[in-house]
Amino acid sequence: MDLMHILYGVSFILFGPLIGGIIVGLDRKLTARMQGRVGPPVLQPFYDIGKLFQKERIAVIYSENFWVIAYLIFIVATGMIFFAGGDLLLVIFALTLAHVFLIIGAFSSSSPYAHVGAQRELIQLMAIEPMVILTAVGMYQVTGSFFVIDILAYGGLLIFVLPGVFVGFLYVLTFKLRKSPFDLATSHHAHQELVKGLTTEFAGPTLGIYELAHLYETVMLLGFVYLFFGANPLTGIIAVILVYIIEIFVDNATTRITWQPALISAWIVTIVLGGLNLIGLYLL
Amino acid sequence: MINNDECTIWYQRCFVEFLLLFLIFFPLVLACILLGIRGEKLRDIIVTTGALVIGTGTLYLLIATLGSHATYYLTNTQTVHYILFLLEIGITLFILYLCRKYHQRLVALLVCIQMAILIIFGMGSLTSGHATTEGANLFFDEFSIIMALIIGIIGSLICIYSLGYMRSYHLHHPEISDRRPFFFFLLFLFLSAMFGLVFSNNLVWLFFFWEITTVCSFLLIGYAKTKDAIKNGFLALLLNLLGGITFAGALVYITYTAPSPEYLNLSTLTTAGPDLALLALVPAGLISFAGLTKSAQMPFSSWLIGAMVAPTPVSALLHSSTMVKAGVYVIVRFAPVLEGQFIGMLIALVGGITFFLASCIAITQNNAKKLLAYSTIANLGLVVACAGVGSHEAVWAAILLIIFHAVAKSLLFLCTGTVEHQIGSRDIEEMNGLFVTMPKVATMMLIGMAGMFLAPFGMLISKWATLRAFVDASPPLGILLVLFLALGSGVTVFFWTKWMGKLIGYHEEKKNDEESVNRSEWAVLYIITGLVALVAFTFPLISGTILEPYLISAHNATTESLDKLLFYDDLIIILLMLSLIVVMPLSLYFFRHAWKESYRKVPRYVCGREALSPHSFTGSIGVQKEMGLSNYYLEDIFGELRMLRIGDLCTIALIVLIFAALIGMVV
Numbered sequence: 001m002d003l004m005h006i007l008y009g010v011s012f013i014l015f016g017p018l019i020g021g022i023i024v025g026l027d028r029k030l031t032a033r034m035q036g037r038v039g040p041p042v043l044q045p046f047y048d049i050g051k052l053f054q055k056e057r058i059a060v061i062y063s064e065n066f067w068v069i070a071y072l073i074f075i076v077a078t079g080m081i082f083f084a085g086g087d088l089l090l091v092i093f094a095l096t097l098a099h100v101f102l103i104i105g106a107f108s109s110s111s112p113y114a115h116v117g118a119q120r121e122l123i124q125l126m127a128i129e130p131m132v133i134l135t136a137v138g139m140y141q142v143t144g145s146f147f148v149i150d151i152l153a154y155g156g157l158l159i160f161v162l163p164g165v166f167v168g169f170l171y172v173l174t175f176k177l178r179k180s181p182f183d184l185a186t187s188h189h190a191h192q193e194l195v196k197g198l199t200t201e202f203a204g205p206t207l208g209i210y211e212l213a214h215l216y217e218t219v220m221l222l223g224f225v226y227l228f229f230g231a232n233p234l235t236g237i238i239a240v241i242l243v244y245i246i247e248i249f250v251d252n253a254t255t256r257i258t259w260q261p262a263l264i265s266a267w268i269v270t271i272v273l274g275g276l277n278l279i280g281l282y283l284l
Numbered sequence: 285m286i287n288n289d290e291c292t293i294w295y296q297r298c299f300v301e302f303l304l305l306f307l308i309f310f311p312l313v314l315a316c317i318l319l320g321i322r323g324e325k326l327r328d329i330i331v332t333t334g335a336l337v338i339g340t341g342t343l344y345l346l347i348a349t350l351g352s353h354a355t356y357y358l359t360n361t362q363t364v365h366y367i368l369f370l371l372e373i374g375i376t377l378f379i380l381y382l383c384r385k386y387h388q389r390l391v392a393l394l395v396c397i398q399m400a401i402l403i404i405f406g407m408g409s410l411t412s413g414h415a416t417t418e419g420a421n422l423f424f425d426e427f428s429i430i431m432a433l434i435i436g437i438i439g440s441l442i443c444i445y446s447l448g449y450m451r452s453y454h455l456h457h458p459e460i461s462d463r464r465p466f467f468f469f470l471l472f473l474f475l476s477a478m479f480g481l482v483f484s485n486n487l488v489w490l491f492f493f494w495e496i497t498t499v500c501s502f503l504l505i506g507y508a509k510t511k512d513a514i515k516n517g518f519l520a521l522l523l524n525l526l527g528g529i530t531f532a533g534a535l536v537y538i539t540y541t542a543p544s545p546e547y548l549n550l551s552t553l554t555t556a557g558p559d560l561a562l563l564a565l566v567p568a569g570l571i572s573f574a575g576l577t578k579s580a581q582m583p584f585s586s587w588l589i590g591a592m593v594a595p596t597p598v599s600a601l602l603h604s605s606t607m608v609k610a611g612v613y614v615i616v617r618f619a620p621v622l623e624g625q626f627i628g629m630l631i632a633l634v635g636g637i638t639f640f641l642a643s644c645i646a647i648t649q650n651n652a653k654k655l656l657a658y659s660t661i662a663n664l665g666l667v668v669a670c671a672g673v674g675s676h677e678a679v680w681a682a683i684l685l686i687i688f689h690a691v692a693k694s695l696l697f698l699c700t701g702t703v704e705h706q707i708g709s710r711d712i713e714e715m716n717g718l719f720v721t722m723p724k725v726a727t728m729m730l731i732g733m734a735g736m737f738l739a740p741f742g743m744l745i746s747k748w749a750t751l752r753a754f755v756d757a758s759p760p761l762g763i764l765l766v767l768f769l770a771l772g773s774g775v776t777v778f779f780w781t782k783w784m785g786k787l788i789g790y791h792e793e794k795k796n797d798e799e800s801v802n803r804s805e806w807a808v809l810y811i812i813t814g815l816v817a818l819v820a821f822t823f824p825l826i827s828g829t830i831l832e833p834y835l836i837s838a839h840n841a842t843t844e845s846l847d848k849l850l851f852y853d854d855l856i857i858i859l860l861m862l863s864l865i866v867v868m869p870l871s872l873y874f875f876r877h878a879w880k881e882s883y884r885k886v887p888r889y890v891c892g893r894e895a896l897s898p899h900s901f902t903g904s905i906g907v908q909k910e911m912g913l914s915n916y917y918l919e920d921i922f923g924e925l926r927m928l929r930i931g932d933l934c935t936i937a938l939i940v941l942i943f944a945a946l947i948g949m950v951v
Contacts, residue, residue, distance in 0.1 A: 058884045058885070059885065061885075062876060062885075065883075073868075074861075086853065087853070087854050089751065090854055093740075093748070094739050094740075097739045097861075100738060100781050103781055104785055107784075107785030107789055108785075108788045108789065110717075111889055112890065115913045126774040127774070130767075130770035133751070133773065134766070134767070137751065137766055137770075140752075140755055146752075195891075267771065270770070271771075274767075275764075278766070
């Protein structure tokens with residue numbers, strides 16, 4: 001890793017939430033339009049988070065803060081490794097670590113809603129992890145490296161050789177972005193059978209930190225999408241925008257499903273699309 | 285005149301030879317002494333000093349041999365062979381006696397078959413003029429040293445822990461007759477046999493020690509002499525005898541087909557040239573099958589699950605440093621022969637399937653010991669998968685897995701044992717809020733669990749190398765292994781994290797329940813916790829000084845390919861993350877105070893109802909409603925019986941294929 005890439009990584013600390021906030025702002029605007037509403041201003045996510053930090057500091061148990069801060073730190077670290085061109089496997093495992101911190105944070109309050117939310121978040125983690133690992137393996141098979149730098153330097157469009165893996169990744173991206181039909185653990189929408197699920201007991205600044213981490217995560221996940229089209233920056237950015245619009249559409253067009261079909265379908269997609277694509281790579 | 289340097293080398297050689305023999309015989313002598321000691325005080329002293337001597341001995345061995353290559357000792361020891369043979373017959377008769385006593389016809393039948401094969405082997409080696417074995421019988425290389433360290437340090441720590449544990453075990457279970465002298469005899473005999481096993485170059489010797497570990501674990505599992513204990517002891521014996529039979533079969537095959545008796549040596553067999561590849565492959569297949577039974581891979585997993593009826597230190601010993609590790613040890617030894625072979629791939633698939641399905645079963649377990657047992661089976665599956673793939677990257681991952689698993693798993697078992705004695709239950713649901721009642725033990729458990737599955741602790745590094753090795757393994761079967769690994773690691777996160785959540789889960793203030801844990805238990809727990817952290821931080825050192833030289837000599841790995849095992853950039857990031865994880869909890873103490881000042885404590889949200897305690901909320905007309913939280917176990921999807929049935933079917937099919945391939949090769 002040279003200095004420039006390290007700088008990219010460090011700049012993510014600043015640009016991550018900025019870009020993430022704008023994406024989420026546009027998301028809310030577009031969602032509102034799809035639902036026939038005017039929607040909030042594009043900068044609303046920034047106002048929201050700013051407001052959360054001004055709220056009263058309340059907690060069920062103090063250590064909640066600790067876990068949520070750890071979640072933020074490791075999400076940022078994960079993103080930095082990714083944007084500095086680091087090892088995809090390390091990114092994936094660090095991301096899991098970050099989520100484990102978040103889940104333990106939810107567990108620590110012993111709140112019934114947060115507890116069920118945490119269980120569901122774990123099921124989601126179990127549903128998506130295999131496909132994310134296969135994504136990295138697929139990229140390794142094509143480019144011969146797990147490093148983001150080398151994958152970007154490959155030259156060809158990965159989407160042509162990894163179509164199954166790409167579709168599989170889109171499937172689990174819906175979980176990661178907390179979009180319907182897979183927003184089981186906690187949702188952006190107000191209608192929730194679990195109150196706010198995983199985040200029920202996070203309030204004020206703690207919730208603000210969680211929201212901030214989510215912005216970072218969104219940007220990093222879209223970075224994964226970019227890798228499939230990375231040969232050409234323009235196609236890459238267009239692809240990311242299209243993918244996100246598709247996610248918004250799916251979010252608004254589907255209803256939440258229970259964890260059983262979510263888990264089983266994610267694994268079937270992983271095995272069928274991901275597995276066959278990887279085996280196909282050998283036959284080509 | 286002898287040159288000075290030569291003299292030093294000769295001295296060093298003699299010294300190391302002495303050390304190897306010492307490590308085998310010293311625990312044996314201790315075992316015999318302990319058999320005759322009934323006084324607790326005296327036993328405490330002997331076990332503790334003995335364990336310390338063994339631990340220091342293995343460390344000394346490491347230091348004395350650092351930088352030297354595989355070395356071979358003890359040639360032409362005809363009498364020892366006869367003694368071993370006689371002892372072998374003695375063991376067989378002993379088992380037959382027990383079979384008669386407990387009416388175990390099937391086991392008796394297997395013992396007789398094994399005996400018959402051994403006699404054929406004996407006759408064969410006499411008639412073919414192979415009576416005098418050639419070559420070295422004992423040896424050490426980097427891999428044996430690692431195994432010796434695991435046995436010598438973790439194993440003897442578990443012996444020390446057992447002192448306190450067994451005392452309270454008999455207080456808790458007055459109905460079980462106190463046979464502690466016999467218990468400690470078995471523990472040290474086990475250590476002795478394990479040392480013998482990893483230092484044996486001669487397969488006949490190795491087989492002898494192999495059988496002793498089988499018998500020891502059988503007797504330890506049956507320690508309580510309850511109906512359950514005896515049944516499960518015989519189950520372990522039965523399944524391990526299947527492996528013993530194929531192992532003996534391998535010996536016969538070598539005697540009747542090998543051009544020279546030297547091929548009974550591990551070193552000669554695993555480095556046999558391409559023209560003799562077949563000669564090595566058949567024994568490798570047979571002995572690896574024996575390894576599968578011993579390391580409790582599906583379909584033989586049931587014995588290790590049954591083994592949890594034994595006192596907890598026995599489980600810790602079987603799971604972390606002895607028994608099952610002997611199983612994977614032999615398979616990893618034969619990895620150079622298995623590499624790129626169809627049989628190797630089949631064995632790898634058995635391991636892969638076991639990893640995935642055993643992890644799935646672990647989700648459904650709320651019995652802590654059973655969960656740990658399934659997680660052991662799963663991790664061993666991963667090691668077997670690596671050994672079956674056999675490339676040097678895979679073997680690198682396999683050995684690291686063995687190390688990390690040994691320390692983390694022993695810690696978890698011992699913690700569970702301590703918790704069980706304090707709270708009177710091994711149910712994970714009962715461990716709610718353990719962080720309040722037993723803060724130190726709970727922290728240790730969290731560290732152990734982190735060591736089992738979380739980045740940047742050990743397991744992750746080996747999982748990562750495993751992934752790379754699988755992708756490069758013979759396609760497209762390698763992709764199947766990748767799939768099993770990917771699915772399995774998602775599952776692993778699930779069952780560990782929900783257990784962590786249980787420990788952390790907030791409880792009302794309760795009194796500390798740790799005070800009555802005795803000193804020897806504390807000391808051992810602290811040391812092993814330290815070891816988990818130590819291996820996490822020093823694995824690059826372990827890799828550089830021990831693993832890489834081993835791979836170069838045993839697998840003909842090149843230095844360039846070894847450089848790819850660990851990328852410098854990754855290494856830095858991992859170490860940074862590790863430091864962060866160590867620093868963060870410390871910062872908690874700092875922030876705690878600030879948070880206490882600035883945060884207002886509120887009750888948890890229960891739909892606007894009043895919640896005065898974590899276990900209740902105010903219902904209508906002021907009635908206090910009880911409330912409890914429990915984890916998901918997803919039994920509809922991952923039910924134990926269902927998963928076992930699928931796993932047994934798949935792995936039996938694979939094993940039939942292995943034998944078909946072996947028979948095809950012989951014919």
